[in-house]
Amino acid sequence: MTDHVEPAGARGTRKRVTNYGSGRGALLDAAVRVVARGGLRKLTYRAVAEEAGVTHGLVVHHFGSRDALIEEAVDHAFRSSLDVNTLDTGAQRAQDFALGLGSMVETGPDLQTFQYELLLEARRRPELMPRLRALYDAYFDTARRDLSRILDRPVERGLSRLVFAALEGLVLHQLVFGEREATEEALAELRVLLERLAEDAEGSADS
Incomplete structure (x- = not known):
């Protein structure tokens, strides 16, 4: 009904x-x-x-x-x-990682801002933490799956958290300062780094 x-x-x-x-x-x-x-x-x-x-x-x-x-x-x-998560898109190549992140922030800023407000409020209201933890666990798992697929190897938690932190920081900065072009420039650099990691892993496997 x-x-x-x-x-x-x-x-x-x-x-x-x-x-x-x-x-x-x-x-x-x-x-x-x-x-x-x-x-x-x-x-x-x-x-x-x-x-x-x-x-x-x-x-x-x-x-x-x-x-x-x-x-x-x-x-x-x-x-x-x-x-609307831009991770877990099935990307197989580093060049396709986190495509649409800048657009997601630009078209849905309220949803992203809500989450940051919740992060701060959870410090004062512990009862919100289980829901917040569930969301971020889903984010972390998704980032890890994406990276494992792109690098063609299991990815340790430290690397997946590092990459996710970079993405989250870019979202926050775009929310505050605008400058989607800066987000896209940073993502391009991040993809280059992932490409190099993938090449290093491939070289190690061949040696």
Whole structure:
């Protein structure tokens, strides 16, 4: 059964706000945008209602408590993030590694910002750590699989974490400073390094 989102202007003279869609998913998308702009502490029923263009009571009806809203927003962001992840694309060559990273940041900055906000908030709210850990474990595993495929050998945790940290740093810098071209330049250099590692591994296998 499809959830129905009642426009904020449907009753009386309430001010109508831009409606980004209908259903529970639209409310969770709105929650992600609220957190991206103001941090997790700004995530309230009223802020989500205004962002989604619905009534305050509808948000209360869907989530029941602020803690439930936070938990579902986190889970929703995790699922969305894994769906748009630029890793695990089946790349066989270093030249194809992390293609689309700069575009992902440019087209979906709120989702990326939400995750960084969550990283900071998890230091103050340990109950968020299991969800955060699950997301990053998925990231780490994906990076390791990609690198193992490209280098044609099992990749140790240290190397996969190093490469992932480089990617995450590029995402953060592009979010803050823009400069997608700098992201692409850095990725080109990273691919060159991976090519050399692959060549070294191939040479060692032949000797």
